[in-house]
Amino acid sequence: MNFGLLMEAAQAHQKVAETILEGLRRHTEGLDTVVRDEIRHTMVEELTLVKSAADEAAASLRRIGRMACVRQATLGLALGVLCACLPALTMRWRAPTPSELAELQSRRDRLAGEVTVLERRAAKLDLRTCGSNARTCIRVDRSSPSYGAKGDYYVAAGG
Numbered sequence: 173m174n175f176g177l178l179m180e181a182a183q184a185h186q187k188v189a190e191t192i193l194e195g196l197r198r199h200t201e202g203l204d205t206v207v208r209d210e211i212r213h214t215m216v217e218e219l220t221l222v223k224s225a226a227d228e229a230a231a232s233l234r235r236i237g238r239m240a241c242v243r244q245a246t247l248g249l250a251l252g253v254l255c256a257c258l259p260a261l262t263m264r265w266r267a268p269t270p271s272e273l274a275e276l277q278s279r280r281d282r283l284a285g286e287v288t289v290l291e292r293r294a295a296k297l298d299l300r301t302c303g304s305n306a307r308t309c310i311r312v313d314r315s316s317p318s319y320g321a322k323g324d325y326y327v328a329a330g331g
Contacts, residue, residue: 297310
């Protein structure tokens with residue numbers, strides 16, 4: 173009888189243990205779901221933070237790109253203005269003034285008149301460049317007498 177009571181008590185304990193184990197198994201399954209939900213929630217939060225940081229970085233890169241474009245356009249514009257103004261400034265600096273132009277024109281007119289006179293008077297003169305120093309030479313008439321205090325002037329041939 174004792175043995176039967178012990179067996180009955182063992183069966184009762186076994187049923188209690190099985191009930192507890194079944195409850196523990198259900199609790200474990202529920203815990204697995206809770207842990208997965210918590211991990212999923214944490215991942216969503218972290219990925220949201222990563223996405224916002226990536227969005228900020230992309231916005232910063234776009235701003236930097238726009239600033240670089242503006243800087244490059246400004247530099248190009250400045251270089252274009254410099255390239256356009258430099259020849260004008262150089263011409264203004266190097267070109268003769270109106271008074272210098274008037275003086276040069278009057279000199280040109282005077283020289284043109286002298287050239288005309290020379291052409292009329294000495295149209296038949298034979299002028300050349302002579303010697304290693306490239307000096308101007310003229311053909312002279314050796315049969316004509318010499319002139320001047322030292323006799324160093326001669327009559328030009330063809331004149």
